[in-house]
Amino acid sequence: MKQDIAVQSLPRLTFGNLSGVPGLVHGVFTRHGGVSLPPYESLNASWGDSDSPGAVRENLTRVKNAVGLERLVSSRQVHGDAVNFIGKESVEELDERPPTLIAPPADALATNMSGLGLVIKIADCQSIFLADPQSRIIANIHSGWRGSVQNIAGKTVRYLKDRFGLNPAQTLAGVSPSLGPCCAQFVNYRHEIPEELWAFQVRPQYFDFWAITRDQLISAGIGEGNIEFAARCTVCGKAEFFSYRAEGSTGRMASVIGWKSF
Ligand SMILES: [Zn+2]
Structure with a gap:
């Protein structure tokens, strides 16, 4: 994993394994480089809170x-x-809220199209x-603790395999x-976590x-050596x-992944 500050106008984290795939672009952008004011300073990508819609639009345009x-x-x-x-x-058929298209509510986005960044x-x-370089299927999954409990990571891999031919x-x-083991305290875990x-x-x-996700991806058929972790705790x-x-x-x-158009 490297931080590509010098080359890009916005700081973002990239993964070594994905960086080696021709035509694939990706990045986890940080909080820096946008125009939102506190408490959203500065590269806030979400319309969901009470941040200025114009600021979010500008931030997402910079990301794009x-x-x-x-x-x-x-979504x-x-x-x-x-x-x-x-x-x-x-x-x-998707709705549009420039600069993004809005897909129906879901926590995993996938495509095999070029020119489309999954956010x-x-x-x-x-x-x-x-990213499966051969079938060209890519996905971006949102997994908080509820996603971990529901195994959205493993379910997404299996769904893309069964329906679209992804080869795990x-x-x-x-x-x-994301939330690291240093800070992931769940005092009510007996009720929240199976x-x-x-x-x-x-x-x-x-x-x-992180270990739960590793286990879920491996159980779905992804090789351990093909999984890279930023291993950075957001807290x-x-x-x-x-x-x-x-x-x-x-x-x-x-966080964005997509195939460049040729
Ligand atoms: Zn931490």
Whole structure:
């Protein structure tokens, strides 16, 4: 993982495995480089809170220009386990809120189209990139603790395999900065987290959601060596990242993956 500050106008984190795929662009943008005012300073990617719509539009335009894709698509994220596969026909039916297309509410976006950036908005939750270079299926998954409990990561891999021919064995994955085991305290875990995940406690009440995601992706057929983690905690890194746990009212970072048009 490298931080590409010098080359790009906006700081973003990229993954080594995904950077090696010809034609693929991706990045987890930080909180810096946008125009939103506190508490959304500054590159807030979410329309959902009371940030200025004009500021969010400008921020997303900067993100779109930085990745160099023609269109961005996002969904209202609902902490569920639905997958939106966006194909050539369905893309024309989406609503538009410039500079993004808005897909129906879902927590995983997938496509095999070129020129379309899949956007997930995060502040402690994981954005999980998937890319199968051969089938050209890519996905961007939003997985907070509720997503982990529902195994949206594994379900997305299986859905894309069964319906669209994704090959898990050759699929690469990248997991964004997110709530780390250092800060993932769940005092009510007995009610919130199912017992089969209690083994992922690193000490009483503290859970390693990175390890849960690794386990879920491997169980769905992705090779351990193909999974890369930013391994950066957003709570500890709130100077660089938006963190809901650390700040309460705050912005959301944009994480984007897409195929360049040729
Ligand atoms: Zn931490």
